[in-house]
Amino acid sequence: MSPSPFRYYLRVRYGECDAQKVVFNARYGEYVDLTITEFFRAIGYGEQMVTGEVDFQLVKQVTQWRAPARYDDVLEGSVSTLRVGNTSFALQCTFRVAGKEAVICESETVYVLVDSATLIKKTVLPEMRERLLNGAPGAQIDHAGYLPRVGG
Numbered sequence: 178m179s180p181s182p183f184r185y186y187l188r189v190r191y192g193e194c195d196a197q198k199v200v201f202n203a204r205y206g207e208y209v210d211l212t213i214t215e216f217f218r219a220i221g222y223g224e225q226m227v228t229g230e231v232d233f234q235l236v237k238q239v240t241q242w243r244a245p246a247r248y249d250d251v252l253e254g255s256v257s258t259l260r261v262g263n264t265s266f267a268l269q270c271t272f273r274v275a276g277k278e279a280v281i282c283e284s285e286t287v288y289v290l291v292d293s294a295t296l297i298k299k300t301v302l303p304e305m306r307e308r309l310l311n312g313a314p315g316a317q318i319d320h321a322g323y324l325p326r327v328g329g
Contacts, residue, residue, distance in 0.1 A: 183219050183313040185212045185254045186275060188321035189246055198248040205240055209270045209284045211320075212254035216268070219313035222305075229293030231305075236265070237287040244281040251275040251321040258309045264298040265289045266309055275323050 193204045217226055225231035246252055253275040259267040265287055272282040290299045301309075317324060 181315060182255045182257060183216050183315075184317045185215045185256075186317070186319040186321040186323045187211060187252050187254070188323075189248055189250045189252060191248055194248045200246040200250075202240075202242065205242075205272070205282055205284060206238065208252065208254060208272065209238070209240075209286055212256060212270050213268055213286065215318045216256040216313060219316040219318065220308040220311075222308070231290075232293035233266075233288040233290045234296070235286060236289050238284060240282065240284040242282050244279060246272070246274060246281055251323045252281075253323075256312065258312060259285065261301055261306045261309050264300055266301060268309075275321070 187208065189200055191198075193200055193207075195201050214226070217223065217231070222231045251274070253273050255271050257269050257271075259269050261267075267285060267287045270284045270286070271280055272284075273280055290301055290305075291297060292299055
């Protein structure tokens, strides 16, 4: 049995919702950004993102909503790499309400790797290509307090 994909847990806050306590559609862009940032930490690029050694810009994002998320739901985001080109890569974020099978939102995002000072495109090196394609199976980041604590 293969390990589960990288997962990121976040809790929907009141200010992220409309008057009906449903997550406002524009917030999903933020959720994707948070999830992908944590994915990059999980594949070993946390420090390089802080220093600017690894930097990328969003060039395209397509989001499909299937069901609403509501105030205080814990969302589970997973990331998979769809493709890696010479200077760009595409990632898919899939969101569910934690503990449920139904997908509530999917977003495909295309990024281009850039030099942080000049914003000129950079080549995706073999090591990064491999890390992106391998992902971070089994890694879980919990900013929602959802997962049970181990040992204590």
